[in-house]
Amino acid sequence: MRMARVGVLVDERMAAKRRRYGLNVFEGYITEVLAHAGIPYRLLHSLLEWNGNDWDVMIVALDDDNPEDLERLYRWAEAGGIVIAYGGLNKLAGRLNCVCLRPMNEVYAHLPSVPSGEYPPLRAFRAIPWETPDASEIRIESSGHVSERSPHASRDVDLLQRFAVGQGTIERFSVNIPAAIVALQQGLEPVLKDGLPAADGSAALDEGILKADDGMALDWEWDRLHTETGQAYLAYPYADYWREVIIGHLLETIVNKDMTLPFIGYWPDGVKSVATISHDSDGNLDEYAWSTLELLGHHQLQSTWCMLEPGYSASVYHRIQQDGHELALHYNSLQLDNRIWDQAEFNRQLQWLQGAASSDSIRTNKNHYTRFEGWGELFRWCEEAGIVVDQTRGPSKGGNVGFLFGTCHPFFPIAWSEEDNRLYEVLEIGFLTQDMGIGLPWADDSIIAPLLARTMSVEGVAHFLFHQIHIHTKPAVVEAFNRVVREARQAGFVFWTSAQIYEWEMRRRRIRITHVDETGLALVEDGTACRDAVIWIPIHANAGKQDGEEVRFGVRCMKQVAQMSSAPREE
Template structure:
């Protein structure tokens, strides 16, 4: 099988036009979606860089409105190319016998069941649907439907339209998938004011404290479910589902043309999903720490300790290090504690921790009370301070636990237009819930099973937060902790610290897939000499079973573990 060549166009002329008016180009986040899966691709800034003979697939993430460019896309598809768009190409609607309809600010996409399993209605934003006449000279296949606002509203519009053009296809989603993923993960706008509280009183976001969850893009009514105890939770990692839809469609398009497009597994060989536990040292009493350290030793699990000034005694820090835990930062900008949101104060508190614990490098931070303002300034502070992981994106209330940012995957956040929509060099590892077992209004432990199940489904990270003070003072919290560890291990999770997750993510991103040889083996360049990474090689549904294979992203894939031979050694 020949490996498909994938180009991604983010047109620099349209990008410049948008930035002139302070508009974002989140369409370019498709390159991060591909990079997270390790799919080989090349970013193009202009059609001047594009030779149609160099590519099999062109993802038109952002195009200019030059009619000549649009004609090139059309004629390239005629000659056998695959053109993919996420909510774009509007000026081609007439040529493709379609009519552009009014955009939908909020919508839900309905996907038919597939080999990868069924999806709930997927939340989306700013959808630009096309409609087609009853009669058309172009063969058009439709996949999925989109409804406005409510997930049970009338399903009027196609999610994906595949236009057969000569020997190739133009394949257009009505949803801007990359921008939808950004909106779910980071919000629709910067955090400048309180968020909308839940009508049932379970999550009063409007308490006058700016937090990460003030910027969530989910709906209290339509995006939450309830456990058997009545505990409300955000049930679905929508952003992770959209990643699967996007990648699955690309792989299917490639294998249906007799090619392949290898990609890299999320975790090392033998690991299906990862769980992580963090602690925030609120209260800062040594006895809280000793109780927590003893509990961790009993469960044989290493965790991440986010330290709030004034912290613990030196003997506690030594035990944390000796037991293999990660020492992290817990920045306090809560005005109720006479603290402020300020980079100078952030740096002062970080220096305090480094001095108190006698450590040179702190990799991870989680803000006290999940405090958050604006869009990207916190990530800029991290970059300057050498912090590479953020854990702040999680629930501050008992009624908004779960996947309130649409994901359980580690991801690199994207900047606003004032920073040219660059990617920050900070890995986000959000958490699902704070302590369980405290009692109302906080969540109970009935959420553990669905959280683990949904995280396992998308091969993400199940991140649970437990405060040392509650472990020390509340037996029900200890039982909830034990239940998390017990059920996670029974389900096949392994426990890593935040730093370990970061190290693995950076290792796997150094692996470069360079081709496929005549025997179907993937050729890679691996800057880390990893021997435990997995490469998946998609094959057509009709091919004879060849060995160790699984269905990934809805496509049959052969499993290969990176070895010295595959690295060309």
């Protein structure tokens, strides 16, 4: 099977028009979705640089709304090309015998059941559905439905429509999926005020302190489940599910045209998913640290220590690093502690930690109390200070634990329009919950099993936060810690530090898949960047059974393992 050539169009003229008026172009986040999945593609800024003969698939993330350009895409599809769009191409509606309906601003998408599993209704925030005629000379296939505001509302508009045009297809989702992923991960708008609290009193976001979860884009009623103890948790990694929808649809469409599109697995061969543990040094007594080091030593795992000023004694820092743990910053901007939200203060606290710990290799930050303001300034501060990982995006309350930001995957955040919607060079690794076992209003440990299961199902990172002070003073927290480690390892997770996750992610992104040879093997550039990277090669659904095949993103795939160099392993 020949390797499909995939292009992504983000029209720069339309992008510039939107940004001139302060509007975002989050449609461009599709490139980060593809990059994280290790899918080869090329970005186009205009159809002027497009030669249709060079491509098999064109993902139209943002078009110029130019009728001539849209007609070129239509003619190219007629000649055998595959055009994919997410809520766009609206001037083609009439050409495809459809009517463009009013936009819907809060929706749940209902996907059909597939052999690889069943999704819950998926939350999103912008859909522009098309109404199809009762009869049409164009063959139209529909898949899935969209309901407005509630997952239980009527489902009378289509999620995906496939138009058979000549020898090719135009495949259009009514939902703006890339923008939905951004909204889930980063919010619908900058954090300027408190978020809405949960009606049941379990998550009082309106306490007058701006923080990451004030930007939560989920619904208290529809997006939470309860464990057997009654513990509420945000149950669904919606952004990760949407990634799977994008990737699964792309791969299925390609193999159905007798082509393939190799991609890179999220983790090394033999690693199903990764767990990580971080600690915030609130209280800063050395005995808290010694108790935590003893517990970690018992379990033989390394963790990430986020240090709050004034921190520990020098001997503690020495032992932390000697035992293979990662030292990180716990930036404090709480007014209650006479600290401020300010870049100079961020830099001062980082310099304090570098001096106190005698370390120039501080690479990770998590903000104290998950303090957060605005949209992207924290990520800019991290970039300029040499911090490559942030862990701030997680729950500050017991009632919003879980997939608060719709993801358990590491991701690169996108900037607001004032910075041209660029990607920040800071990997966000959010956490699922703080210490369990403290008692109300905090979460109990009944959430461990469902959070691990959901994380494993999407091959993400199960990030649990445990404070040293609670490990030292509360036996129930130690038992919750023990349970996390025990159940995670039993499920097949390996424990890495934040820095190890970053290093692996960057190494695997350096691999470039160039083509597939006549034997079906993927050929790569920089393939030695990380040993044991897995390359998945999709095969047709009707192909004969082959040794070593697995289903990935709903598509049958052959497995190929890279060699040489090194990937982090849990000792």
